[in-house]
Amino acid sequence: MIPEWLRPAPVAIASGGRARRSPVRSAANAFERLLGLMLRPPAEAARVGLLHRLEPRAKLIGIGILVITATLVHQPVVLGALCAASALVAVVSRVRPASLARVWIGVLIFTAAIALPAMLNLITPGAPMVTLARLGEGAHLGPWRLPSVLTITAPGLLVAGRFVLRTATCLSLMALLTASTPPAALLAALRGLGLPRVFVMVTAMMYRYLEVLLRAAHDLHLAKLSRSLGPASARGERRWVAAGIAALYRKTIALSQTVYLAMISRGYTGEARSLAPLPLAWRDAAWIAACVVVSAAAIAAGRLWGRV
Amino acid sequence: MSVFEFERVTYHYPGDLVGVEEVSFRIEASESIALLGANASGKSTLLYLMDGLYFPQRGAVRAFGRELTERALEEEGFGRAFRQQVGLLFQNSEAQLFSTTVEEELAFGPLQLGLRADEVRRRVDDTLTLSGIEHLRSRSPQALSGGEKKRVALASLLTLAPSVLLLDEPTSGLDPRSLQALLELLAALRGRGLTLVTATHDLSVAPELAERGIVLSEAHRVARDAPVAAVLQDMNLLLEVNLIHAHAHAHGSITHVHPHPHVAYHDHEHGS
Numbered sequence: 193m194i195p196e197w198l199r200p201a202p203v204a205i206a207s208g209g210r211a212r213r214s215p216v217r218s219a220a221n222a223f224e225r226l227l228g229l230m231l232r233p234p235a236e237a238a239r240v241g242l243l244h245r246l247e248p249r250a251k252l253i254g255i256g257i258l259v260i261t262a263t264l265v266h267q268p269v270v271l272g273a274l275c276a277a278s279a280l281v282a283v284v285s286r287v288r289p290a291s292l293a294r295v296w297i298g299v300l301i302f303t304a305a306i307a308l309p310a311m312l313n314l315i316t317p318g319a320p321m322v323t324l325a326r327l328g329e330g331a332h333l334g335p336w337r338l339p340s341v342l343t344i345t346a347p348g349l350l351v352a353g354r355f356v357l358r359t360a361t362c363l364s365l366m367a368l369l370t371a372s373t374p375p376a377a378l379l380a381a382l383r384g385l386g387l388p389r390v391f392v393m394v395t396a397m398m399y400r401y402l403e404v405l406l407r408a409a410h411d412l413h414l415a416k417l418s419r420s421l422g423p424a425s426a427r428g429e430r431r432w433v434a435a436g437i438a439a440l441y442r443k444t445i446a447l448s449q450t451v452y453l454a455m456i457s458r459g460y461t462g463e464a465r466s467l468a469p470l471p472l473a474w475r476d477a478a479w480i481a482a483c484v485v486v487s488a489a490a491i492a493a494g495r496l497w498g499r500v
Numbered sequence: 501m502s503v504f505e506f507e508r509v510t511y512h513y514p515g516d517l518v519g520v521e522e523v524s525f526r527i528e529a530s531e532s533i534a535l536l537g538a539n540a541s542g543k544s545t546l547l548y549l550m551d552g553l554y555f556p557q558r559g560a561v562r563a564f565g566r567e568l569t570e571r572a573l574e575e576e577g578f579g580r581a582f583r584q585q586v587g588l589l590f591q592n593s594e595a596q597l598f599s600t601t602v603e604e605e606l607a608f609g610p611l612q613l614g615l616r617a618d619e620v621r622r623r624v625d626d627t628l629t630l631s632g633i634e635h636l637r638s639r640s641p642q643a644l645s646g647g648e649k650k651r652v653a654l655a656s657l658l659t660l661a662p663s664v665l666l667l668d669e670p671t672s673g674l675d676p677r678s679l680q681a682l683l684e685l686l687a688a689l690r691g692r693g694l695t696l697v698t699a700t701h702d703l704s705v706a707p708e709l710a711e712r713g714i715v716l717s718e719a720h721r722v723a724r725d726a727p728v729a730a731v732l733q734d735m736n737l738l739l740e741v742n743l744i745h746a747h748a749h750a751h752g753s754i755t756h757v758h759p760h761p762h763v764a765y766h767d768h769e770h771g772s
Contacts, residue, residue, distance in 0.1 A: 230642070375640075376600035376604075396599070397598055399600070400598060400599070400600060400641070400642060447592075447594070447595060450595035451595045451596075451598050453595075454595050457553060458583065458587075458657070459580065459583040459584070459613045459660070461612070465612055466611060
């Protein structure tokens, strides 16, 4: 028998009052954005350009060579040239300029914060280029003694410039790799290059099930939101978060057990086997050779300019 | 020689939760069986026992004349042959699709069995075509719809060329077109002589999936083992095991009570 209280009351929708975004809504939105990113068809990876036509192993080898070169070369001019070369490959490969621009903006923001102090005579002494402040004799910052004049030095500028350029070059190259290769192909390439199968398999499964857990967390937040009538107390929110973590943990354990049973059912006995990759084509070999030539030229130019 | 032989099998989950209790039956080669029962009646447990994933605490499960024990499955000869012969479609396709692409998923089983790479590739290509999922070859399983996941999961078993398929609620959550495609594929496999054991509580598809029905009661025991047609006519049994329910409803001025299965639409005659 349906209880008396379970009778639809006259609908009275109030309006007005203070609008406040729920943290649960913000979290649900964040999960949704992340899921969208994970499930979005890899538009960049599906484009047809120079890099897209290459076998992922060849891309990994070539870009790996260039990244190592960027860490060995010290001359800013050579690093700048490598960075420009990565931009050129992006253009030829029809990778969206926005993809690289995002990387460079990130590099500027984060590396500048780290490199800025290195430009000052406080960290890197040398010939002053720009005077920033006159602090006077005997200036202190806590226990540290400060110079009387705070300047940007030429060696400091060189150190910071090298750092920013090297980071930008390495990250641009990695951005090219990820923009032109789906994650599954990248993992297969790592396996093809001799990384232990178990390592690649565990990484692939982590990536595979991240989406499942994200979806579970997203649904958990939406379910909470749909039954929330107003802001909860901090204690109540903490209890809910703890219960949510426990629920997700239980789901994870149950899922991992079923996945293991599914693997056993199909003949898994502890040793992972996978399809051998197809042989590299002539264009893959040409790409690797080109990367080796660029790397050798960069190192030689670095020696010519000064030290490597 | 029977494909499976259950002899007074009892399996309890940790915490003494009953899975199945004193279950006995035999399944012969090329039979198609529907395991019918309400939720939590022990259908999935029976499939896991048949697939050598769980082992009974009492009684014995025999497969192809050999008792299914952990030790027997650890023997390379028997373990390999058994895993090749028997494929289990899990209820949760999400758990079954653990590879990064559909192609790798289909190749997983044959590779574990040590087949040659060219044979694995041939099987993967043929099965992709047979299942109508060639266009999904390079896709990640996470980006597939529910129906596509089910088809890929079934295809991942077919590459093993099994003689027995154990299907756990294969039709749940499928749209009408996916359901029809799955039923047609399973009918074709039955025609090829595969042994099919399907766990379901959907009585509307049972006659299409099987000729024989094994009904599990809510006490986790076999309540009846008979041809599906006979099982579906036994209204008292179906009511008792919670596969159909009786309810009262009105048609104009007539209000009456009658049993019917758990489906959204049903026909019945009106008395006066």
